[in-house]
Amino acid sequence: MYDFERIIDRRNTRSYKWDQNEKLFGNKDILPLWVADMDFESPPAVKEAILRRVEAGVYGYSIASESYKQAIVNWFGRRHDWAIQPEWITDSPGIVTSLSFSVELFTQPGDEVILQSPVYYPFYDVIKMNDRKVAKNPLILRNGRYEMDYAHLESLMQGGAKLLLLCNPHNPGGTVWKREELQQLGELCLRYGVTVISDEIHCDLTLPGHKHIPFASLSEELANITVTTLAATKTFNLPGLQTSFIVSRNPELQGKFERKLKALSLHMSSYFAPEAVEAAYNEGETWLDELRQHIAGNAEYAISYLAEHLPAVKVMRPEATYLLWLDCRALGLDAAGLKNLMYREAEVAFNEGSVFGAEGEGHLRINLACPRSVLTEALLRFSRAAASYAE
Ligand SMILES: Cc1ncc(COP(=O)(O)O)c(C=O)c1O
The missing domain is CATH 3.90.1150.10 (Aspartate Aminotransferase, domain 1)
Structure with missing residues (x-):
């Protein structure tokens, strides 16, 4: 049994939450x-893995290991019935970084990008700060749960929006999108040639009675128009390690992403993060x-x-x-x-x-x-x- 009732004093640790x-x-x-x-x-396995890296004393340039990618593949197969290949995985320093790259890479200045509001506030920032326009599809509140407004979504797509930022599960509101809901969304995206960036950082934190459906797992067709942004950081409380990854089986989308990472010299592996993530997925x-x-x-x-x-x-x-x-x-x-x-x-x-x-x-x-x-x-x-x- 792990102890989630113990008070840990986080003050004076440079904590974003406690020290501001x-x-x-x-x-x-x-x-x-x-x-x-x-x-x-x-x-505990995460701390042990990081301590082993600390002990080495030489903190040089690093590469991602096969076992790290395999831990990710195994996790998503085991927990989410989603069969991904190690080659579809590309590391990124953070999910918001990945969202921002996607807006920059897959649209042009002035283009409209769809989000469904209310939503995690950086979704607005990555659109506006890249000089794109927010195409807002407000969620509908029905019986105490958010639902998507498909008619309005379709009008935004008819109006020319070619990129959609999906939050799955949704923050705030904690909505786990159902298979049928995602399928209906996916049909519209396929019909209007819309690329989907599916932010699934909260995927592991489902509550009893709910199952997360990875958007890209719905069909091969949908996987081909999707970049999924993922991380172990929310699940296992590692956000200070600043590590995440994208999964895309579309080599064109993934290739553009990797080129951008290279251009900014963000393509090398963190010294500590992969061991922490691997331990979390394998032993957490x-x-x-x-x-x-x-x-x-x-x-x-x-x-x-x-x-x-x-x-x-x-x-x-x-x-x-x-x-x-x-x-x-x-x-x-x-x-x-x-x-x-x-x-x-x-x-x-x-x-x-x-x-x-x-x-x-x-x-x-x-x-x-x-x-x-x-x-x-x-x-x-x-x-x-x-x-x-x-x-
Ligand atoms: C939906 C969503 N995406 C992304 C993030 C942050 O991800 P990162 O720290 O990797 O940029 C959060 C954190 O709360 C989130 O709720």
Whole structure:
């Protein structure tokens, strides 16, 4: 049994989440449950693998090993019924880097790129900062779950958009797209010649009763128009190692990507990351399954806590991810008001929803990847401070 209740003091470790309270929120006493990393140690095998590399003492230029790629292939075969070939894998420093390269490589300046909002905020950045236009397909909220608006998607494709950034599972909202939903999306992409970048970083973090379907696993035809962006970093809490990879069976898409990495001299392997990823995929399975139980427990706890203490707030039950999406519109606060409530009155930091797009206004996103005692304290602080707005 792994211990997901142990408090690990992450302050003064250069933590993005724990060491920026003063700078970002002007309050050192904030309890931070925002940026998506976890307050847990990675699986022990990961630490051991990194320690073995540390011991070597010579930190020279490195190459990716066959066993690293094989660990990835085995993992996706075993966990996701997706048969990939080692040759389809290319390393990239990060998923957002891969998304940004894809926008740059597969579209022209001024082109439209489709995203489905609300969505992880760098999706907007990689489109806008590469001088492309956001073609927004707002998700439809139906029975407490997001659904895709296929009619609007088709109109965007008819309007000329040739690239789509898919978030699968979806952040925020934690939606696990169903096979039929992905198939319907795929049919439109094939009909209109749209390339798909499928960001599947949350794929391993499904909650009980839900199964992730890799978009590229649906058919050979769809695999040929897809670049899947993946990483072990979200699954095993390794984001500080800055490592990810893409999978594409289309040599043209993959070739363009590799050329870009070479042009920026990002094609050499990290010294530490491959061993960490390999150990995580080969030896981290039990850890992950226990983590998922812990996250599921935290999600259920938060849902019932809020239903009891702050019923005005509507919670989307996540199907995957360790993120909880709260509809706080009944509190009647705008973005500045919600920030004031969190940072000044409650002394907690969740993500403020408008950064995920206009559809996220009035929402907050809570990071559940923490010990239950931390979550309890954050919910207590928040619901106590929010109560006066809910009346
Ligand atoms: C959907 C999604 N993509 C990408 C990332 C970040 O990936 P990376 O750190 O590899 O750029 C996150 C992190 O929260 C995410 O939620």
